[in-house]
């Protein structure tokens with residue numbers, strides 16, 4: 001089985017390294033030529049706790065893939081870029097290398113990308129991975145596995161009847177490969193529910209830690225913070241329920257658990273803000289605002305939080321699901 005993983009950041013390097021160690025045929029697509037050269041010549045370092053594991057990987061740059069990527073070259077395309085990177089030019093290439101039978105597995109937090117991808121790849125071939133693994137990119141050829149978790153994989157289409165026989169076979173193969181790589185993987189036909197439950201958790205922890213410049217474990221440590229957490233979560237729950245999503249009864253406890261279990265983490269949004277990069281706010285809290293508007297559900301705290309995060313980001317940070325469609329790479 002040929003696997004092409006696009007996006008050599010934290011999650012992409014972690015997944016590729018584990019798959020390569022397990023003997024899978026995986027090609028990692030980097031953004032820059034330099035990173036591909038570095039990975040091909042010196043391999044990748046995977047930090048698991050205190051242990052530095054050297055891993056030999058095959059890499060190619062996005063530019064080379066765009067120029068030379070063969071039609072139908074990939075049985076699985078793993079998309080490990082951020083939401084903002086999922087643009088029409090990237091998706092044209094994904095569509096070409098997936099050909100008529102290749103499947104796409106998306107690791108992004110938040111929502112909005114499936115609609116964009118389905119304009120290029122048929123809906124029954126789009127799969128989602130919701131993961132509680134933690135990874136941090138330490139350099140162009142170095143990644144730290146910051147927390148072991150669970151990964152749920154299943155078809156993005158809400159109705160399981162969308163799972164074709166080929167989709168089922170391909171799902172079995174990728175689940176097997178990832179398990180061989182040491183990940184705990186569970187197949188699921190309830191991906192929409194899992195995506196929304198994770199989105200609710202991210203909608204509380206990510207923007208608040210980014211605005212307050214604190215680690216995840218510090219978030220529930222003060223009354224004012226807890227009030228904000230609850231306000232955000234309640235708005236998200238109202239919207240999710242308005243959409244007919246089954247929200248777990250213990251979602252608040254889950255938020256607190258994630259804060260505890262990832263106490264030392266800088267959330268991905270805090271890292272983006274600190275590095276002066278635009279964030280994934282539009283696809284997390286922004287999705288709650290957008291759906292709240294459509295459902296006539298008031299979400300004033302989420303709206304303000306979105307504005308604050310955008311104001312804290314690089315000037316001209318006007319990423320929205322809509323203007324991503326128009327942007328090139």
Ligand SMILES: NC(=O)C1=CN([C@@H]2O[C@H](COP(=O)(O)OP(=O)(O)OC[C@H]3O[C@@H](n4cnc5c(N)ncnc54)[C@H](OP(=O)(O)O)[C@@H]3O)[C@@H](O)[C@H]2O)C=CC1
Nearest residue numbers: 007008009010011030031062080081082085108109134135
């Ligand atoms: N990190 C984590 O622990 C978790 C992350 N996620 C989700 O996974 C997704 C990826 O996150 P993460 O790995 O942390 O993000 P990173 O920013 O570390 O990685 C994204 C990578 O994609 C690369 N990239 C961008 N455009 C292209 C392109 N056209 N071709 C090839 N590569 C490209 C970027 O390169 P460059 O920087 O050089 O532009 C970057 O290396 C996010 O949506 C996140 O929400 C989910 C669960 C946990």
Ligand SMILES: CC(C)(CO)C(=O)C(=O)O
Nearest residue numbers: 205262265266267268269
């Ligand atoms: C679970 C959490 C909050 C861990 O930091 C995360 O997903 C993120 O930072 O994006």
